[in-house]
Amino acid sequence: MRSDALLAQVFMRSLYPLLLLASLWILLRGHNAPGGGFIAGLLAVAASAAYALVFDVASSRRRLPLAPVSLAASGVLLALLSGLPALLGGLPFLTHLWGTLTFGPVELPVSTGMLFDLGVYLCVWGVFGGYCLALLRSIEEIP
Amino acid sequence: MIWAIALALGIVIAAGTYLALSRDLLRCLIGLVLLGNGINLLLFTSGRLSSSLPPVIGADEMVLGVAANPLPQALVLTAIVISFALLCFSLVLALRIIQLAGSDDLTRLRAAEPTSQDAVKPALEEES
């Protein structure tokens, strides 16, 4: 189903990284402002699906960081791991901890909650991205 | 406001039930999705419709003022995600069944329960 729309392809090449950057921005601004892992993940899925529509499914799949199922599984695993640091402090599982990393003049707020959100992001991207690509491929196979 | 929501709930759930009882596979699934959305709306309303302000404590405040009840929002978000995932699964399942069976008529879909020719004994299935 490779489309020959040159304009769309050129446009898509630059739009794809922009969409992913936007999804990361939405991921990081979550918790204190509207956003978070789920919405950011859906935006990343939209990027993958759009790429597959303009080019083809195989090249969109190559642009994912991992195979869809692995992406989803590692996301959930990351979310599980984010609950473990609390155990070191004797707190119940999934108690989130906040802190600040200082690099000279730059102060970077970090938290285990952010890791959890990153896990959600990867999981949503993996599950629904893989789902969209699988559906699109079944359309591609129709002659 | 609550009466409008109650009326909407009633209509959505009635429509969902009606469609879910259909013998057309896709209509049946759409009915289930409508039913799920109706019940999500019910879950959302269970926290009362008090305010539409987001339950976010401002940077220079210490307590939450008048705001929407955040708990049902968290619950309904979870329920929406789950029903979304199940919808995705069911659509692929339906697609595959229609491809394999060549029909979307649920009354004719008897692959797992073949009709018996014998009056008193169940059908003999070839595959085990």
Place this chain on the structure above:
Amino acid sequence: MILTLLPLLVPLATALLCALARSMPRLQRGISAGGALVLLLCALALLHQVLTHGTMTLIAGNWPLPFGIVFAADLFGAALVLLAALMLCVALLWQASDADAAPASPGLYPLMHGLVAGSAAAFLTADLFNLYIWFEVTLICALGLLVQGGALRQLDAALKYFVLNLFGTLLLLAAVALLHGATGQLNFTALGEAAARLDPAVRLLLFGLLLLALLIKSAAFPLFAWLPASYHTLPAPVLALFSALLTKIGICVLLRSFTGLFAPTPVLLLTLLGWIALFSMLTGVLGAAYHWDLRRILAFHTISQIGYILLAIALASPAGNAAAIFFALHHSVVKAGLFLVAGLICRQAGHYDLRRIGGLYAARPGLAVLFLLLALALVGIPPFTGFWGKYLIVRESFVQGEYLWGATALTVGFLTLYSMAKIWLQAFWKPHPDKNWQPSVVPRTTPAYVGLGLLVLVTLWAGLLPERLLLFVTSAAAALPGGGP
């Protein structure tokens, strides 16, 4: 204590690692076996802790109570978790043999561990909405397992399972929403206390809705259609896991609701549950009598056995609750064992349908003995576990003056004997319909027999020396909310 959560975290992590290792079958099998063993150890440790220190609770995320999700491991929950771990080990042992004819697909192990994680979490959670989440997790994993083969009959079964079970979870969600709207609580204990102050008519409606959802989940009359529509398309080890876990989630929550959440329970609900139990017992056993496919016979028997457990719950006394716990544990082990025997029969004789097989007593006497032990345990012949379970239930119903319910339980026992005798005569005793038939030689069956033998040993131990288990279920019933003085 993290130990309360480990029975959920370990299989979840194992499932995820298995999903990551899906292109490396050997590594995946190793991870899966290791995860199952760790889970078994965790379940044993949890049971030991609960036995010595009483019910253990944990609030995930350290949130204050109306928002935090509470996990509570009482004796019943810990016992069910141990049972789930044992079943997973047996199913994986089976999978390690060549007893299953179908090739193992890469999705099998992650989904099996996911199913165990979901059901273990449902046994342990003390939060109504969280329970809904775990119902959905088990539903998704069960659906994944149902469609593994990809044949039309499996997809058909999966569709029926999906639609009917989704209806159940939606009803559960509606009940959760309405209960939350009426009381503002989700935690079982707080919800029960708040609901006790509601108007009696509102309480009856809300609890009735919740009861309906849970009855769908535990496959009770007349809401059991999903169970016989889907079970007979599954491979034996997955089927054993399904029959040991899925209906038990509904039963476990029903028991907890009737002792805690609903208390003081409206009498109407108890009477209703008693009659539902009666018809479940009867319809299940009559459906089984009609069928000739081994898996269908056993699937219908599950409904009738669920009827026994519901009857014990409907008696609503400490002795009745203890009988329900005993019967739930007994049924999980024995029925899973019978499904595994059915899998071995099919592998050796070539078919699940009793009209196409026979002569197995002469060809495989060991298998015949294993079947006989499990079948007698299911029927309830002394000294096997089924006898003690039915004795407790029938005695309690006679003590309470419910002679009709008790008499039905006894009659259904005889009808169970009919089905088991049918399997015995057709599969083992009668000569094979094909004169030239030779039992198929399966290269590696030892692990399958070891797993099956484990289940038979558990049944024999509990049947011959029932004192320990009877004491255990009595204290487990007393540890239920509102269970005893």
